[in-house]
Amino acid sequence: MALPDGCSVTSSVEDQEDEEAPLLQKQAEQLTVHPQCCSARYNLAFMMFLGFAVVYGLRVNLSVAMVAMVNTTGTQPLLNASESKECPASSTTSNSSIENPDQPDGVPRYPWNPQTQGVLLGAFFFGYLFTQIPGGYLSGRCGGSKFLGGGVLCTAVLTILTPLAAELGVNWLFALRALEGFGEGVTFPAMMAMWACWAPPLERARLMTISGAGGNFGAFIAFPLTGFICHSLGWPAVFYCCGGAGCLWAVLWFLMVSDEPHAHPRISDQEREYIINSIGSEGGSHGWSVPLLSMVRSGPLWAIIITQMCSNWSYYTLLTSLPTFMDTVLHFDLRQNAFLSAIPYLGGWLFSVLSGVFADKLLEREILSVTAVRKIFTFAGLIIPAGLLVAVGFSGCSGILAVTFLTLSTTLGGISAAGVFINQIDIAPQYGH
Incomplete structure (x- = not known):
């Protein structure tokens, strides 16, 4: 059995919500589950995991490298010493981290003030904003693998050009970072388009959280690794290493991945039939038509x-600005900064994967409905981390308290991975991207 060519739209968002329960019941009672170990769908999840690890490495490298790129002795503070409310620097960090992080001879430094640094760090999201919807639409029509792999490849190539853009001037670097965001904006919608064809309903949470958890894992690895490379080889090497890793992953991706199960050259017949039968007619692309009116009127x-x-507001704010906060407010040196900025994402990675497995178990054993599972994980993954972020604002100049609250917030935020970030595939698989 294969998915029909073009995968025409057969129901609206509301119709697909009503069909959710029978589909899950059919899989639980009638289908033989194909083994997970070494299966094509879990290999796809692992490749996505590596891909998003690379994506987030490409995204956060400037956040840490900025500490080494800026010659802070040449910038003017926003307030004079008597008006500043920043925490006082300790004697062990005042010279090494604030005024002049060590860099090899010949590595350029730039007199960018805090406003310029903020603009450069935010430039990525100017481009990221504009390709989310077009990327999702085209991925659903043309196949997600091309857009996910192409988005990472383009971003990786642009990352290699970062030192050159910085040397040419702030405007060039801003434009380059915006173009990187433009390329990466299609990656998450492309992932959703692929899982609409690949993820059986009772494995949906674990497959999507495994692949999406690559983002947290990438941030966890990228922060300390970037700090080490900056200190040892100079900040330009960060962009060459990250860009090279992205290009290598893209080559492997295009060689190993297919958009849909029936087109995969190495999938077993048993697994192909299991995936296609469990997803049914809801899998596949949406064609050219999209029920915009039904979407606009949909409360869910x-x-x-x-x-x-x-x-995303809280997550990306921390992802972009946490190293700067560690440097300018708490005054950790470059290596401490990179390590402490990474700790929260280790917990987020572990909790997001565990929440996906736990959510699927609740559905397999029919303990809770899909709606209840998604609501519980979404609520717990948003409310508790929000309270902990508020606590950071009351931690004063205590680095221990600030890092503790930030770590707990990002760790528990991983719970939401099995909730709201999967729910669009539940209610409308063909339009979830």
Whole structure:
């Protein structure tokens, strides 16, 4: 059995919500589950995991490298010493981390003030914003593997050019980072488009959290590794290493991955039939038509949009600005900064994967409905981390308290991976990207 060519739209968002329960019941009672170990769908999840690890390495490298790129002795503070509310620097960090992080001879440094640094760190999201919807639409029509692999490859090539852009000037670096965001904006929608074809309903949470957890794992690895490379080889080497890793992954991706199970050259017949039969007619692309009116009028869709927006706001703010906070407010040196900035994402990685496995177990054993599972994981993964972020604001100049609250917030935020970030595939698989 194969998915029909073009995968025409057969139901609206509301119709697909109503069909959710029978589909899960059919899989649980009638289908023989194909083994997970070494299966094509879990190999795809692992490749996505590595891909998003690379994506987040490409995304956060500037956040740490910025500490080494800026010659802070040449910048003017926003306030004079008597008006500043920053925490006082300790004697062990005042010389090494604030004024002049060590760099090899000949590595350029730039007199960028805090406003310029903020603009450069935010430039990525100017481009990222504009390709989310077009990337999702085209991925659903043309296949997600091309857009996911192409987005990472383009971003990796641009990352290698970062030192050159910095040398040419702030405007060039801003444009380059915006183009990187433009390329990466298609990656998550492309992932959703692929899982609409690949993820059986009762394995949906674990497959998507495994692949998406690559982001947290990539941040966890990238922060300390970037700090080490900056200190040992100079900040330009960070962009060459990250860009090279992205190019290598893209080559492996295009060689090993297919958009849909029936097109995969190395999948077993048993697994192909299991995936296609369990997903049914809901799998595959949406064609050229999209039920925009039904989407605009869908309450569940707006709930997903609002909660994802709130979650992403806090997550990306920390991802972009945490190293700067560690440097300018808490005054950790370059290597401490990189290590402490990474700790929260280790917990986020572990909790996101565990939450996916636990959510699927609740569904397999019919303990809770899909709706209840998604609501519980979304609520716990947003409310508790939000309270802990508020606590950071009251931690004063205590580095221990600040790092503890930040770590707990990002760690427990991983719980939401089995909630709101999967829910769009539940209610409308063909349009979830």
